[in-house]
Amino acid sequence: MSIGNALSVGLIGLKAFTIKLQAFMSGNMPNFSIIGLPDTSLSEARERVKSAHHALHCKWPEGRVTVNLSPASMPKSGSSYDLAIAASILSAEKYIPLSELENTVILGELNLDGTVLPIQGMLPIALYAKKKHFKRMIIPQENLAEAQLVEGIETIGIHHIYDLVTELHGTLQEESLKLIEEDPVYKHMQVLERNGQDNTNSEHSEILEDQSASPLQVNSKYEIGDMCEVIGQEHTKWALQVAAAGGHHVMMIGPPGSGKTMLASRIPSIMCPLNEQEQLEVASIRSLCGTLPYYGISDIPPFEAPHHTALAASLIGGGTGVAKPGIITRAHCGVLFMDEAPEFSPRVLQTLREPLESGHIAISRSKGTTLYPAKFQLVIAANPCPCGYAYGNGERCTCKERERARYFSRLSGPILDRIDIQMDVPPVERIVIPNQNNQVHGPNKEASTTLTSEMMRNNVTEARQVARTRFSKQGWDCNAQASGTWLRKYTSKQAVGLINRALEKHQLSLRGADRALRLAWTLADLSGHSSPDMTDMPQAISLRTRI
């Protein structure tokens, strides 16, 4: 009859919570049960833990073993508690002193041969552990780089379950020790560890680290194209720059092949770099999705382009039990690009309404509600009609009028209401062959003709800064968040007069007028005016070509 303890951290969505594990051993019929609302993958931990325990060359306790994961009312899932379960059992068997397990968070999945496998969502867990002032964390070696992004907590990476025993100053029998040392799996792990240490110690460590050892810090150069690769479309590029500066949602309408997709995929390269808080949020989401090792921590905003057959659950998040993050959450702080937007099912498009408004999404499932952040910039691309050629005089278009009307009716209403910039992307008339001047990189000459992403990004960052200082009292981040009342109040009478005139001529709808005013402020920020003047207003109106 003995009790063992251990601590771990669980995740529901991005919300972490402490889990206290207790193992109870009693002399009874052999049985091993895990209680505390485990799901199937957690129940299977019994087999993994049992087998890994055998890898320590210790006898599995005879009799009944019960492991409780408290709070018992909270549903738990996943394999990240395997190591903690093993630790609680080992401490119940007195192999690990109980005092060592205090204030120590243990995380990791176990394989059958006792090796420790990485888990998902390490970053939010580490952030939580730091907030709760835990002394140290014992985690899989592969997660170490991720956890070390959080400072102020001791993190120990381990390869094998035996490392857990040694780190916690546990004692095994001599015979067991001897056998473990001879174990081929453990030997292999030790070789791995030694190699890892050698890399950090040796002189050319930095090169090695760049290539493989720590993928997190460096690998920020996952492929994003540059704006200057897009031929022509200077007007559209300029419009996208306005969108990035003001945080406005964009709709681009143009015939096939006009470069909408190319332009959209390059928006992250001109957006204001993420600040530290945003970087952590984005990295936490990626950590949860398991894509952090690929992207690493970077200040480039994420870019997500769902296919138009996407279902509502994949877009906003879903799944049984506890909902998993969807595409809009992965696009948090970045761009959600919906190509061929009218092809999306209307129901799916409608699900975007709440997150567009609130910047987060709450998904309720049988085992609880999860709240995910979803503050993204929406970029929609569409063809002018189903066949795609209804531009200019429309002579190539073969669509019937009714088809055309139905095509856009899916987008109408509340979604369009939230999209500030609605513009036409004209087809490119001729292929501009870059002349000699452009190929030789003379920044002075090039500046007048082709804008590079970097230049646009600098403009955007400056404009954002202006807006942020202006709205510092209100707590808004960009013009897109500003209230209409504020905008109308502080815009000069002359500028408002221009908009009124456009309204009278039916160039703008009332809604469009409000949006144009908002855009005018962003344009003023970009061109360095303190408030929109007579030059900004017509430009703003020109970004609302589709009423």
Add this chain to the structure above:
Amino acid sequence: MQKIAKFVLEKYRKYSEFLIQHAVYSFYPQCSKNLDYCSIRTENSSMITQKHIIDDEIISFDEIDDAETAQVFLQEKLEQVSNELQSDSVDSKELGKLGETYAALRLMQQGWHVIDRNWHSRQGELDLVMITPEQKLVFVEVKTRRSVRCGTPLEAINQDKRNKLRKAGMQWIEKFGTDIPRYRIRFDAVSILVINKYTYSDSACMIQALEEIDNNSNIQFTHIPGAF
């Protein structure tokens, strides 16, 4: 009292029925006379009962007068059985039989009585039926193994086996002691693991298992009261 004891003794030779009566008597605390008899039985009569249980099946001995000699005798017998258990020449059937005897002797040392052994019914076999010093009727399932290759002995008593044993136990009660109150009936499991170098594939586990045994034999005896 002596008379009753004699009676029991005589009847017991004819097997069962009255012996059960004896067991049933001892279940009723209000029959103080019988209870008295039962509580002091360690000295005389109970040993006589034990004697004959053993006599019929395993041991032949002539005189046991008091508890002390009984204990000495049991100890001797136990050693003999445990030696037999540890010899390699025992085949699996004999091993089971020896294991049951070993379990019975170990429990007798704690003051238990054997009432019945290897009782068959269609549902299954009851290894041992015993009475505890607390006046409980206990069906003991004994599982003997020499290797844990196919799991520990206790793991072999799975749900199917338990259900069968419960049914068999109920039949036994229907036949011999319908008036035994149910709260005095219990099902125990005993695991006997004869440890040799083939028992564990892991030498560290073997050492660990041997360390856990308190008397320095190679037989691990685990008794689980109220196992199922």
